[in-house]
Amino acid sequence: MTAESPELPLAAAFPDADREQWQRLVEGVLRKSGVTEAAGAAAEDALATELQDGIRIRPLYTAETAGTDTAAVGHPGFPPFVRAGRPEGTAVSGWDVRQRHVHSDPRRANESVLADLENGVTSLWLTVGDGGLPVAELPQALQGVYLDLAAVALDAGADFTAAAEELLRLYAASGVPLSEATGTLGADPLGLLARTGDDSKLRVQLEAAARLAVRAAGDSPKLRALAVDALPYHEAGGSTAEELGASLATGVAYLRELTAAGLDVDTACRQLEFRYAATADQFLTIAKLRAARRLWARVAEVCGASSAGAAQRQHAVTSTVMMTRRDPWVNMLRTTVAGLSAGVGGADAVTVLPFDAALGLPDAFARRIARNTQSVLLEESHLSKVIDPAGGSWYVESLTDELARVAWAFFQEIEGGGGQAAALRSGLIRERLAGTWRRRSEDLARRREPITGVSEFPHLAEPPVHREPAPVPVGGGLPRVRRDDAYERLRSRSDAHLAAGGERPKVFLAALGPAVVHTARVAFAANLFQAGGIETVQESASVDVESVGEAFVRSGAGIVCVCSSDAVYGEQAAAVAAALKSAGALRVYLAGKPGERREEFVAAGVDAFVFAGCDVVEVLSSALDVMEVA
Numbered sequence: 064m065t066a067e068s069p070e071l072p073l074a075a076a077f078p079d080a081d082r083e084q085w086q087r088l089v090e091g092v093l094r095k096s097g098v099t100e101a102a103g104a105a106a107e108d109a110l111a112t113e114l115q116d117g118i119r120i121r122p123l124y125t126a127e128t129a130g131t132d133t134a135a136v137g138h139p140g141f142p143p144f145v146r147a148g149r150p151e152g153t154a155v156s157g158w159d160v161r162q163r164h165v166h167s168d169p170r171r172a173n174e175s176v177l178a179d180l181e182n183g184v185t186s187l188w189l190t191v192g193d194g195g196l197p198v199a200e201l202p203q204a205l206q207g208v209y210l211d212l213a214a215v216a217l218d219a220g221a222d223f224t225a226a227a228e229e230l231l232r233l234y235a236a237s238g239v240p241l242s243e244a245t246g247t248l249g250a251d252p253l254g255l256l257a258r259t260g261d262d263s264k265l266r267v268q269l270e271a272a273a274r275l276a277v278r279a280a281g282d283s284p285k286l287r288a289l290a291v292d293a294l295p296y297h298e299a300g301g302s303t304a305e306e307l308g309a310s311l312a313t314g315v316a317y318l319r320e321l322t323a324a325g326l327d328v329d330t331a332c333r334q335l336e337f338r339y340a341a342t343a344d345q346f347l348t349i350a351k352l353r354a355a356r357r358l359w360a361r362v363a364e365v366c367g368a369s370s371a372g373a374a375q376r377q378h379a380v381t382s383t384v385m386m387t388r389r390d391p392w393v394n395m396l397r398t399t400v401a402g403l404s405a406g407v408g409g410a411d412a413v414t415v416l417p418f419d420a421a422l423g424l425p426d427a428f429a430r431r432i433a434r435n436t437q438s439v440l441l442e443e444s445h446l447s448k449v450i451d452p453a454g455g456s457w458y459v460e461s462l463t464d465e466l467a468r469v470a471w472a473f474f475q476e477i478e479g480g481g482g483q484a485a486a487l488r489s490g491l492i493r494e495r496l497a498g499t500w501r502r503r504s505e506d507l508a509r510r511r512e513p514i515t516g517v518s519e520f521p522h523l524a525e526p527p528v529h530r531e532p533a534p535v536p537v538g539g540g541l542p543r544v545r546r547d548d549a550y551e552r553l554r555s556r557s558d559a560h561l562a563a564g565g566e567r568p569k570v571f572l573a574a575l576g577p578a579v580v581h582t583a584r585v586a587f588a589a590n591l592f593q594a595g596g597i598e599t600v601q602e603s604a605s606v607d608v609e610s611v612g613e614a615f616v617r618s619g620a621g622i623v624c625v626c627s628s629d630a631v632y633g634e635q636a637a638a639v640a641a642a643l644k645s646a647g648a649l650r651v652y653l654a655g656k657p658g659e660r661r662e663e664f665v666a667a668g669v670d671a672f673v674f675a676g677c678d679v680v681e682v683l684s685s686a687l688d689v690m691e692v693a
Contacts, residue, residue: 085123114347115302115499116469124457135357136460139450141370143360145353145463147409148374152450157441158405159412161216161378162434165190166424167534169200175430177207182431183438186214186246188414192222194536201229202236211239216336216378216412217249218290220537221264224250224271227288241283247336247378248288250275253313253483257295260540262488272317273324276334280326287336287376289317296492297340298383299541300500303351304466308473309492310337311358312483318366329372332363341379341405341413343397346462349453352377352408354467358474378412379405386421387547389554390516391528394418399436406446407453413437421545423530493541500544507546508680517547518679521593523557523567549680550594556687557596568690569620570652572601573611573643575627575635581605584626584654591673592624595683608638612646621690624652624673633660637667644668649689652682 083103090106101109110122121128137143140150147153162184166172176187189196189204196204198219205215210233219226227248234244252268255261276288293310301309314335321331339355341348356375363373381401386394395418402415417425417433425433440446453459473495477486486492506512513519536543545551561567570592574581589599600618615623623643625636632655640651650670657664657672664672673682 082123082125089122115503116304116466118304118462118465118469120458120462124461126457128457128461135464136454140374142364142373144356144374146451146454148356148376148411152409153406153411153447154450157447158410159186159214160184160434160437160441161186161188161214161412161414162430163188163190163380163414163416164204165195165533167196169196169203172196172200172204173206175427176204178427179430179434180208180213183434184213186216186412188216188218190534191217191219191226193220194534195219198222198225198229201226202233205233210234210237211243214246216247216290219249220255220258221268223248223268224275227275231283243285244283245285246287247290248275248279248286249290250288251290251292253316253487254290254292254295255537256484256487256540257299257492258537258540262484265484269320270324273320276321276331277324277326280330280334284333288334289321290336290338290378291317292338294338294340294380294383295541296496298543299493299496300384300503300544301496302499303347304469305473305492305496305499306339307351307355307358307466307470308477309483310339310355311362311470311474312477312486314359315362315366315478316483318362328363328366328368332368332372336376336378338378338380339410340382340384341401341408341410342382342385343400343404345400345404345407346453346459347466348379348401348404349408350459350462350466352379352405352410353451353453353459353463354470356409357463357467358470361471377410378414379408379410380414381405381416383416383421383543384545386416386418386545387514387517388421388545388551389547390522390525391419391422393516394421395432395436396515398433399440402436403440403444403446406440409451419528419530420533422528423533426530487540496541504549508549508678509676510679511676512546514546514550517550518594519590521590521596523593523596523598553595553680553683553687556691560596560687560691567596567598568687569598569600569618569622570686571615571618571620571623571648572599573615573623573625573639574601574605575607575625575639576605576631578605580628580631581626584628587675588624588626588652588654588673591679592683592686594679595687597683597686606639608635608642611639612642615643615646615648621648622650622652622686623648624654625669626654629655629658632664636660636664636669640664640668650686652686 086103086107090102093106112120136145139147139152162179164172164175192198217226250272252265252272256265272289279286279288291310291314293306296309297306318331359375360373381398385397398415402413405413415433415436417429419425419429480486480491510518557567572585572588574585592599600620602614606614625639643651651668653669653672656674
């Protein structure tokens with residue numbers, strides 16, 4: 064280029080593309096696939112995805128459609144803290160790698176604690192008191208720990224006062240000045256109410272938590288006395304916005320208590336640490352953490368906090384709801400994505416749960432994988448070196464904004480109902496979360512939300528993974544759910560069948576016609592039935608009307624699924640179904656939607672149809688019912 068010739072960008076060689084051109088290309092793809100004849104914006108809408116909370120994800124985001132308000136995003140470390148709670152984010156030293164410990168045996172807990180700290184963990188999250196380590200055993204569990212280097216976060220339930228006193232005593236005994244002590248004392252009376260449903264001591268607990276905060280603010284300014292734990296709402300089946308809204312209402316309730324106890328708003332805000340779930344939905348998790356900081360900044364501003372006091376400290380924990388008990392190795396993938404999302408979303412502390420945590424006490428290998436996951440993200444992928452790497456993405460900014468607005472509406476509903484404690488007592492929160500979980504359970508049952516290794520691609524021959532039972536957590540309040548609950552019940556029934564009779568319940572796959580026409584539906588049916596622990600049996604060659612009865616009897620199965628193309632069904636399905644019934648089939652399924660010939664097939668003996676979008680849990684439950692009775 065010369066001084067006389069203007070510099071041309073590379074894109075100048077290509078014509079500009081507009082949204083209408085893209086929509087016309089979408090129309091062509093949809094038309095060829097037979098999905099819809101929609102045109103223009105309607106074609107684009109056909110590719111949209113519905114999330115919980117009424118949020119609709121569009122297939123394409125641009126600067127014009129994202130509608131991002133620059134003032135609502137701000138800069139890292141400045142209100143509304145969307146981009147980061149501190150100007151440097153986590154770029155200087157990375158996020159806090161916090162490992163959870165739930166063992167009730169102080170000796171074994173100490174072994175795990177030291178192994179973690181020697182191999183990359185930077186802080187400890189200890190379950191103490193009821194359902195965890197006895198408070199009196201805290202010194203033994205922390206023996207050999209340099210408390211001036213490793214922060215400690217307590218989760219002590221109703222024993223938070225005694226646990227905090229013991230930890231503070233340990234700081235003094237180890238020579239750590241209280242003014243330099245770091246960590247979280249973990250008082251969370253409203254979280255305890257959500258977990259237990261017992262509000263008989265709530266007033267006393269709130270006052271005790273306030274006294275602890277006043278003490279910490281005076282003697283230990285680097286300690287946070289209270290945890291605003293949103294995990295009970297996530298683990299009860301709540302949506303992302305419901306989790307956020309409940310956390311805001313809890314935080315506001317604590318601010319009222321702390322300011323009534325004499326703390327100014329800034330100091331009260333600095334006594335809170337917020338805990339959120341990180342899931343394998345990476346963009347939703349990133350948006351959740353960004354939205355949480357924005358929402359809390361608004362709450363703090365309204366309450367009179369300064370800019371410096373309005374930043375939210377976040378502890379992100381990989382979701383227990385997403386963890387599976389069957390094929391638990393896949394949990395490594397889930398927790399990796401969740402941990403990445405938490406880091407990219409700007410969490411100050413991140414806990415990656417071991418892949419076998421749903422089975423009991425994690426073993427040494429699982430704990431190593433959990434901490435190494437974070438080490439790779441931090442030291443090899445250098446995720447923490449970029450402040451808010453998702454910032455500026457039109458999709459992420461739009462999702463953050465939408466999520467914040469829906470969460471704020473739920474927060475206002477809770478406040479309008481009298482606040483968090485009143486909403487928990489009245490059942491408002493329980494009913495809302497239950498409704499959300501019912502809708503999600505429907506998606507799980509129909510595999511609109513697939514679970515790899517459970518509802519999709521199950522492996523029946525894989526040996527089960529056993530772990531030592533973990534301490535039973537407190538209960539009696541909001542339920543604890545998992546995505547695999549319905550399928551786990553089905554697999555347990557299959558296991559019982561295996562234990563009682565030496566083999567699993569079986570389904571015979573009657574493949575009609577050449578392989579090219581039946582293979583797809585055979586694979587679909589095998590995947591579906593195995594999700595319920597039902598073993599699939601198939602002849603090496605295709606069957607027909609004459610051979611299907613004998614093949615079914617040889618299989619030893621109680622039920623059968625006919626698999627082929629619609630064209631072959633039109634020629635053979637009715638006769639095959641009748642032959643199978645004559646051969647003693649307890650139930651005959653047909654893979655695929657029946658269309659106009661439904662009545663004909665049913666009259667011939669087909670009992671049910673299995674297809675993409677059917678209620679898989681109901682199909683499998685009824686199939687097991689038939690075979691158990693037989």
